[in-house]
Amino acid sequence: MEILVCVRRVPDTSENEIALNAAGNDIERDDLVYSINEWDNYAVEEALQIAARVGGSVTVVTVGGEDDEEILRREMAMGATHGVLISDGAFAGSDARGIATILRAFVQKGKYDLILTGVQAEDGGALVGGMLAAMLDYPFASLVNSIEVLDGKTLKISREIAGGNKEVNQIDLPCVLSIQTGINEPRYVGMRGIRQVASIPIPTLGVSELNLDPQLVGLAAAKVQRVDYFTPALGKGAEMLQGSREEIVDKLFELVAAKGGLK
């Protein structure tokens, strides 16, 4: 099975406190630690496990800039066969529809049986996979938390629905699935693994290689644009306990006791 996984490099929320910049129009991007979008990493692991079971190859692709090559290398160190960087100045400011349009052009240059994305990105809206599927006229399922290959033409998949329940579906290939976290346990990647793939060439494709109409992508085509960031006020805010740890422990004990939290 030929599998394509669409991935993104994003600020890592487990490594960073995301805050506004001084101008208040963007997040503070200096000194941010970036990593592969968590959902996408599960998608790559799932692709590798499927390829190990039924044979085939795994290609990872991202739309971005040269800094994004590092996550392609990382996923290649996990075992992905090929990495492709799609990068062009004309892509700047693309909305989800634009990104899906770019990916469609790439998909149509190759032949993939299965296309995976993460359910969403840290700063995204869970849109690209479903848009890509509709553009290709492939079936789509979101929130996928298990995949079983039935034969060369169909998969049995389950989706995560409310309350931890699962919705089981059969879906025809080729298809697009968005992968939920927890579907597997992504393998560890060490520095040694990344060094081993350091010399594998990663092709960069742009508008001309993809035969794309630049009018369909980028800022000018985007119907959806982020205006700015701000810090939300969700509630009145907690009473922050101050003092030494011992004082805080004593105070917390009193509070828990007063609220009926002791046995």
Add this chain to the structure above:
Amino acid sequence: MSRIFAYIVHKAGVADDSALELAAAARIIDPSASLTALVMGSGPELDKVCAALPNTYAEIWKASNESLAYPNAELVRQALVKILPSGSIVLVAHEHFGIDLAPGLSVRMNAACVSDVSGIEGLNGSSLKVVRQEFGGQVSAHVACDISSGAVITFRPGAFKPVETAAANGTVIDKSSEVGVLAAKRRYLETVVAEAGDVDITKHAVLVSIGRGIQEKDNVAMAEELAEALGAAVSCSRPVVDAKWLEKSRQVGTSGKTVKPKVYLACGISGAFQHLAGIKGKPFIIAINKNPKAPIFQVADVGIVDDLLEFLPEFTNKVREMHSLSTK
């Protein structure tokens, strides 16, 4: 202004809460808009859903079709594309069905698409400015959406409070004949209900709930020791289940359990919406997190900025000490 449509998610003849929330959102977008409910399904259950909507929606477009008995987003999309006028604004809840439907529907309608909207700033000409949360709720973004050729917008469940409305005196309009034959490349097989698990966290008055901040599996024991001392149960947020440190049955949130404790100790939990949505009944929330900017501090009653792995054992000792004093 185009007519605003709301897709009604329903189950067993009852419309989801989002049916009223979407109407509230639509009235913020345009107070004068004519609201139309889209109800797809089959049989008497469909009519029961439609019968409950005329107080909220001016028109209720129903499409009855055997193949829509279970809501398959691909079939629903085909049906909607056949019946919706061009340039329509379609609202749908941002849950497992809406996430399946919205992106592909927007492509087929050649309309804009914006998802997981939690606030509406206003409409300026054909530019709709909305609010979305990003980075797990640590920051929010204003997003401008050009709705001049239509839009599909998904709304965060619970973000819009249903408003008391004058009866819309709506009429049900049967669109079934326009839907025709539907066929999908994806077929629903069954729903598998979640396993009960060893501990029922929905029955506990006190929960010691752990998140990513617990850092590794071996540290879960710290939470178990505190829970034991308090007579509480250990619950968790999604990353702990994803990492297989606790069973799915311990997860609080939209994709886990809904809990109603008296006291909720959120330990190393950032406070993403999906987690908070599983906490009901206004418990006393205590948040312990080393990140002072964690969203959990905005909704907690009491906050402690500290290293969880050092704080928890000390607090456990305090509880044990006081317990042994009181039982002597």
